[in-house]
Amino acid sequence: MSDFAITGLLIVSLFALLGSGVWIGLALTGVAWIGMQLFSARPAGDAMAVTIWGSSSSWTLTALPLFVWMGEILFRTRLSESMFRGLAPWVTWLPGRLLHTNVIGCAIFAAVSGSSAATCATIGRMSLPELAQRGYPDHITIGSLAGAGTLGLLIPPSIIMIVYGVAADVSIAKLFIGGVIPGILLATLFSGYLMVWALLHPDQVPQPDQRLSWRQKLHESRHLIPVVLLIAAVLGSIYAGIATATEAAAVGVVGALLLSAVQGSLNWQTFTLSLMGATRLYCMIALILAGAAFLTLSMGYIGLPRELAEWISGLGLSPFMLMLALAAFYILLGCFLDGISMVVLTMGVLLPTVQAAGFDMIWFGVFVVIVVEMAQITPPVGFNLFVLQGMTKKDIGYIARVTMPFFFLMCIMVLLLWFFPQIATWMPSHM
Template structure:
């Protein structure tokens, strides 16, 4: 039972630090330091510094700030307006109407930003006012947006998959490949939910104001061409074996700059804001990653993972219980 008490102590300290307002990364450091000092004979400082430097000096990890920077650049461009204009003619005829723009828009932007926060902000700053103006229910407008924005965690280039790949020393490109199909299936399930809502509550779905011909829809679709080309270049370069994840991220940053310049939204101010935004987000993620590395080290020295595995094995649970 010692391992159970040890887990409870670690969880208590972690939630205590988080509850008092300590940053997540520093809270993880605090739990790791406590574990090494109180339950092992290993000097906490030397062990943590060595492990953190080893885990943070990975070349693959440089893809992280680059993909974040790409998302920051696109966030400050007119991408959301162009996406709404290009998608709305095709989405308004589906059951549920323009609410599908939130889902499809988040799916597309997740494929270039890799960040749920950037996806939520970029798509939402245009879709929310437009859907409110057309009379869509608030709970569906906000709900579909926040739900679909989580696709940024799964659809490549996912920042979460990059961090996970570096932590477990797995191929980033293979992890990206594994995230495509589940992401598309999840987006399809969101759209099926919206369709079901429209059939169950047809009175809440606004009527279509104007109908477009097929040629007009194609003409409006031209606004989707830049973002689709950027997706094909970034993701295709990795899957085609022409570029690593880091090189594809560099290509994505250059493509985002070109897209912003063509749209006329690339100014000195937006460049500085995108750079500072990417730096802040990257530093936050790096601190959390270093704290997690230190905590993993502490868990290893205390023998907690092995003890928990042996305890679960001693329960003799069936494969369904596991």
Template structure:
């Protein structure tokens, strides 16, 4: 059998399984089993058992369910209303006014959530009715919220950073550090867009709410104290070297439980709903990771990573050319696959090529998250589009259209971190 024929069988089987509606994790495992069984001398069952055990027994992976649980707890508390109450007095006097709460609120919640969909849903639940009531245009409310919701992937602790770190064997703590400045950069670019829009369309800026004195603003910001303390406890313990990412995740869960209890939001129902929500999400992600690990092993046996690396090398691309090609590839793939599936499905194939091109794997992880963020607001499988469509009662195509400026801003951000890589690498290189 020629190598090209085996690769074709693998691709057809993956696409066939996915098109038939089989779960992503099972589709990956099934495709890998077909390749191992018919085109390899190694017993497929033995290879599957070893690879799946290796994927599921990683200590690093322990951080994932804990961060998921932390986000679920906070999602079910009154944190969202506290966020709006705390940040809105400071933003009401600048062009764009309260539209900035979409960005600031998402950035803050991203630092305790780790999930793009949870960030978008939590902040949207609060800001959409508030901003509509004040007369802000729907296209700006939903467009900025769709873009800002993606900060849940970039600002640590990020679920997809953990998945990438496990898949690429990269330090999760360093990835968390690497995401801080790019996350701030992207949030500032989003706010700059709102600022410029506010200057150009003063007639669409509703009048400011009742003016508060400086001390009244400080008092209103008191509602942010619990979440700020939680962010400092989680990220501070990692950056100071006191805790690993896994230990910091445990700190986050305990902190979230304490906040919910002290706020009076914790009950047996909330506890069980948050626990089961995190369990369901973790089981889905774990199944995908296990299937991807087996598929990576199978692709190694048929020589797919090496073949792809040779093909890309034959194109004679510069490092920038490779980055542009990969960006286009991931944006297209992101139209059909969710971010986690995209990461685990492609890392085994692409990492050898990326390393051969001299691209730092920490930098590549942040680049990857940027382009997956773009996929969150591109139809037909843009998760943030689905979330906002249900909340705002608007068509997905409408939300995708009003999100285009945010999509273009993300492309600008990708080129910014390419030409100024220290935006990504300074923290992980200088903090041990």
């Protein structure tokens, strides 16, 4: 059987399992077992046991459940309410006024979360009722929240970056640093769009409730102090070289627990809910990673990555065209899979091709995170769309439609990243 026929069989098997409702991790494991059992000489059971154990016991991966737990703790505190009170007085002079709390709030929370869905849900729980009460249009409120919620993947700490770093054997600390400038730039693009929209539709932007003096604004800003301190503790320990990403994650968990205790929202119920929520989410992620690791091994034995790399190389694509092809590939894949599955499923196949094309691995990691962000707001499997559908009870088609301007802003960000790669590589190179 030819390599393309084998590839087709495995792809059909994968989507058949996913379509039947089998968990993603088990579907990946099943397809890997089929490939190794039918098309390689190595015993599939032995390979599966060794690979799954090895992928599950990685020390680097320890940071992942800790960051997930930190986000769960913060999700159940009054942090979001405090953030809104601290941010609102400073954005009323901008065109678009309180709409910018979606973008700035998501950017700030992304720096202590690492999850797009958690960022979108937490800030949405804060901003949607407040903005609706003040008369801001639903379409721009929901669209800006869906777009800005994706910053949870790009601004460190990022769960996707940890997954990519493990899969591609790249320094997670350098990936975190590489995501800072692109994250700030993307947030700036989002805010810039809101300003332009507000200038074009001045009648749809409510007037501010009250005008505060500088003294009053500074007084309200005290509510931002806890989250700023937590960001400084987590990211500062990494950038200063004091802690690894895993150690910084532990610092973040302790800081989040202290923060919730000071706020008075830490009790036994909050603690157990956050711990169980983090456990469930990480178990799902770990199962996906284990299945993808086995699938990567299986494809390696069959020889598919080498064949695919040679086929792509034979197309004679320029690096720019390869980048566009990969962006389109990930956006299409994002219509059917979540971000973590996309990264772990494709890295084993694409890395040889990417390395042969001369792409910097830190740059490519940031690029992958941005295109995975775009997949978070593309139906039918757009996690941020699901989150907002549950919160707003709106049709998912409506949510996807009002989010499209922010999807195109991400496309612009990908082009900026290509033409100015220093956006992602300058800070890590000076680490």
